[in-house]
Amino acid sequence: MSDSPLKKALRILFTFNLYERLNLFETFPWLKQFFSHRRNLLLVRSAGDLVFAGIILSGLFGPQDPQRNVALFLAWGIWWTSVVLSWFFVGKLWCGFCPFPGIGRILQKAGIGSPRPVPPWLRKHGPSLSLILLGAIIWAEAVTGMRSSPFATALLLLGILMGATIFGALYQGQSWCRFLCPMGKIIGSAATISMIEFRPDAMRCRKCTTFACRKGKEGKLGCPVYLGAFNVRDSVDCLVCGRCVSTCDQNSPRLNLRNPFSEMLLNRGKSLAYRYIIPFLMGSQLARFAQGKEWYEVLILQSGVSPAAAFTLVLALGYAFFWLLIRAGSLLLPCNTRLGQVSTMAAVFIPIGFTGELMYRLEYFLQDAGSFLPTWGRQFGVDLNAWGFTVATSHIQFVCLAVLALGAISSCTTAFLLNRAEFHGTLPMRRSFMLALMSAAVFAIYVFFFVATPAPHPFS
Ligand code: SF4
Ligand code: SF4
Ligand code: SF4
Numbered sequence: 001m002s003d004s005p006l007k008k009a010l011r012i013l014f015t016f017n018l019y020e021r022l023n024l025f026e027t028f029p030w031l032k033q034f035f036s037h038r039r040n041l042l043l044v045r046s047a048g049d050l051v052f053a054g055i056i057l058s059g060l061f062g063p064q065d066p067q068r069n070v071a072l073f074l075a076w077g078i079w080w081t082s083v084v085l086s087w088f089f090v091g092k093l094w095c096g097f098c099p100f101p102g103i104g105r106i107l108q109k110a111g112i113g114s115p116r117p118v119p120p121w122l123r124k125h126g127p128s129l130s131l132i133l134l135g136a137i138i139w140a141e142a143v144t145g146m147r148s149s150p151f152a153t154a155l156l157l158l159g160i161l162m163g164a165t166i167f168g169a170l171y172q173g174q175s176w177c178r179f180l181c182p183m184g185k186i187i188g189s190a191a192t193i194s195m196i197e198f199r200p201d202a203m204r205c206r207k208c209t210t211f212a213c214r215k216g217k218e219g220k221l222g223c224p225v226y227l228g229a230f231n232v233r234d235s236v237d238c239l240v241c242g243r244c245v246s247t248c249d250q251n252s253p254r255l256n257l258r259n260p261f262s263e264m265l266l267n268r269g270k271s272l273a274y275r276y277i278i279p280f281l282m283g284s285q286l287a288r289f290a291q292g293k294e295w296y297e298v299l300i301l302q303s304g305v306s307p308a309a310a311f312t313l314v315l316a317l318g319y320a321f322f323w324l325l326i327r328a329g330s331l332l333l334p335c336n337t338r339l340g341q342v343s344t345m346a347a348v349f350i351p352i353g354f355t356g357e358l359m360y361r362l363e364y365f366l367q368d369a370g371s372f373l374p375t376w377g378r379q380f381g382v383d384l385n386a387w388g389f390t391v392a393t394s395h396i397q398f399v400c401l402a403v404l405a406l407g408a409i410s411s412c413t414t415a416f417l418l419n420r421a422e423f424h425g426t427l428p429m430r431r432s433f434m435l436a437l438m439s440a441a442v443f444a445i446y447v448f449f450f451v452a453t454p455a456p457h458p459f460s
Contacts, residue, residue, distance in 0.1 A: 001120055005022060005027045008020070008022050009022050009257055010378050010390075012095075012257055013195070013257075013259060013260075015125065015352070016136050016259060016261060016417060016420075017259060018115065018259055018261065018262040018266055019262075020258075020259075020361075021199075021256040021258050022256060022257040023254045023255070024196070024254070024257055024442070025133070025245075025253075025254050025255055026254070026257045027059055029273060029356045030418060031227055031255065032245060032255075034242075035099045035242030035245040035246070035255075036096075036245050036246045037043050037076065037246075037248060038243075040241065041096065043243070045097055045098075045102060047094075048097055048098070049099045049102055050159055051074070052100075052157065052161075053100050054071075054074075055071045055074050055075050055079075055153075055154065055157060056071075056154045056161075056378075057070075057154075058070065058071040058149060058150065058154075058155050058265060059071040059075075059150040059152075059154025059155075059157070060150075060154045062150060062379060063150075064150055064151060066148045066149075066375075067072060067231060067378060068375065068380055069375070070153065070155060070372065070375050070376045070378050070379055070413055071149040072148070072149075072150055072153060072368075073155065073368050073369075073371075073372050073375065075153050075441045076147050076153065076361075076364060077364060077365045077368050077369065077372070078359060078365070081358075081362060081365045083187065084190075084265050084357055084358050084361045085185075085358060086095055086114055086185060086362075087190035087191060087193070087354060087358075088190075088193065088195070088260070088354070088358070089193060089194065089195055089196065089198060090194060090195075090197075090240075091186050091190075091194030091196050091235050091240065092184075092188055092194075092198075092235055092238065092239060092240050093196070093240045094187060095177065095184060095187060095240060095241070096239055096240040096241045098180075098239075100160050100161050100163075100164040100176075101164045101165075101174045101176065101224070102144070102166060102349055103161070103164070103168065103171060104164050104165045104166075104167065104168015104174065104176070105174075105224075107137070107165070107169050108168060108172075110168075111286055111343050111411070112169065113168075113169030113170065115168070115169065115170065115171055115172040115173075116170065116171055116172065117171070117172060117175040118171050118172065118173075118226070119171070120176045120179075120410065122171070122180070122249050122438060123179065126178070126179025126180050127179060127185070129180055129264060130179065130181060130184070130185040131182075131185060131276050131280075132244075132254045133180070133182035134182035134183075134185055134277070134280075135180055135183075135431075136279055136325055137156065137283050137332050138280075138281075138288075139158075139284075139311075139312070139315065142148070142222050142284070142287065142288050142291060142315075143307065143308040143311050143312070147364065151401060152327035156387060158183075160181070160183065160220035163176050163180060163181070164176040164177065164181070167180065168259040170176075170333045172300055173222075173223070173224045173225060174225055174239070175222040176347065177239060177380040178224075178225035178226060178237060184239075184329075185277070186277065186281075188236035188237060189236065189277050190264045190357075191232065191235035191236070192235050192236070192350070193261070193263070193264050193350055193351060193410075194235060194260060194263075195257060195259075195260050196255060196256065196257060196258070197235055197255075197256050197258050197262075198229075198235070198238050198240045198253065198254075198255055198256075199232055199233075199253075199254060199256055199451060200213075200229040200230050200231075200232060200252045200253055200254070200260065201250075201251075201252045201253075201254060202230075202422070204250040204251065204252040205229070205230040205250070205252050208230065208250055209248070210249075211228055211230065212244075212248060212249070213228040213229040213230060213244035213247055213248045213252070213253065214226070214227065214229075214230070214231070214244075214245055215228075215249050216230025219405055220243075220246060220247050220303075221243060222243070222247065223243060224236070224241060224243065225237055225239055229242060229244040229248060229252055229253040230252070233450040234263060234272065235263060235265060240255075252267045252408055255392065256325050260410075260411070261410075261414060261417055264347050264350055264351075264414065265347065265414065265417055265418070267347075270453060275346065277327060277353075278326070278346050278349050278353045279319050279323040279352060280319050280324065281353050281354075281356070281357060282309050282318065282322045282352075282353045282442075283315055283316070283317070283318025283319035283320070283321065283322050283348065284315050284318065284319075285318075285356045285357065285360055285446070286314065286321075286351075286445070286446070286449050286450075287311050287315040287447035288317040288360055288450075288451055289313040289360070289446070290314055290357035291307075292454055292455055293449070293452040293453065293454060293455060294452065294453045294454065294455045295301035295453075296310070296314075296452075297453070297455040309382055322349070323351075325438065325442070326346055326349065327333060327343045327345075329345035329348060329395070330344075330436055331343040332345075332420075332427075332429075332434055332435060333345060333427065334427060343398065344418065345435075347414055347453065348411055348414050348415050348435050348439060349411060349412075349419070349439070349442070350414070350440070351406075351408075351410030351411045351414060352404070352407040352409045352410070352411040352442055352443065352446075353407075353437060353438055354407070355404055355406060355407025355408075355410070355444060356404060358403055358407075359400040359403045359404045359407075359446075359450070360441060361380040362396075362399060362400055362403060363396055363400050366391045366395070366396045366399065366400075367391065367396060369391065370389035371388055371390060372389050373388060374387065374388040375448045391455075397450070397451060400450065401447065401450070401451075404443065404446055404450075405424065405443070408439055408440065408442070408444075411436075411439035411440050411442070412436040412440065415432045415433075415435035415436040415439060416436065417430060418433050418435070419431075419432035
């Protein structure tokens, strides 16, 4: 007798079985129905379009006082924090509902512009450009005070919308999403530690002669990012838009529940994106946590450098530190896992790096959640001050540190799973201990940066 779905789900999540999957389309047929009927996604996207149009208009034309404009909390507090939280549970599913490529799709449908095949330069350099854009956004967010500026926030969202629209008009499909979108890049990288994956049934695809998931059929469009379900081997590029669910007549695409360590370990941190994203993200987190702390501002005052230069310097030092740490950790791994320029060692830091990002976003969300309704009231002339509340700093720190601790525990677990499952004993236990100790040390550094005494008059 086969196990119940619940029993199977619990086994997958808690026994570190890296290969077992639960097909959620089979367990919950309504889920497959939802993806098959494009109208459902259209409805969700249309609701998203309205919300984002509202945020952009409010940012561009609304009051610029952060206490009187809800665009800031909607964008940075609710939307981006939810997207970061979703990495861990549903992977890249946000991209399936994202409103940014909408206008490009409409232009293509209406025959406006003359979309051509994706040029070789975009395929070759797009991923590197998207990493540069990602770095530029994180840097600009920290040094320009973008999170306090409705206008700058609206410009950022407009920039991503314009990128997706222009590339939608120039090239077939969603070339922006596949090669250039900085958000798509970080969401795709983080989705490698998600509990959910979108994958084909390889046995069914082997017999396929139509490849409709990629090319489309009978007026239905093919894969917007030139993959097709049969090509989806990791969570980095597939948008989980579900288009192939309706074009494949072999019932191959599936949404699987899996152990969150599965992809990260089976791929051994091979994605080249990790080489840059993990050290950059972690270095930038230290720099972002340092901002507004007493010791950091004393350093700025004493050195006489501008806050932007100080942030850039701390970020560069943080990047160098984590890059060196990954290189040092690689020396503990068997040679066959160093894979040239990328290293399985990056996999050990992936959980703490991405939970560090969640921690940073949650702090902002919890600090500002209580003033959302009063701000909304001030913007639209209603007195909602009585609905405001404050979340105590000690509670915010507790929640954020608990999240980070989960990431640190996951990083330590990864170090031991490398020993147990991945290398079948070729990695001695004491080396796994050393990798786990490195993760614990990183946790301690994060805690120091996060809980240090705030400056009385923050610069940023
Ligand atoms: S890749 Fe970027 S623009 Fe495309 S769907 Fe994802 S977040 Fe939206
Ligand atoms: S997903 Fe469906 S259409 Fe695509 S290759 Fe597999 S069987 Fe064929
Ligand atoms: S493989 Fe399927 S779900 Fe993924 S982007 Fe292509 S059509 Fe969408």
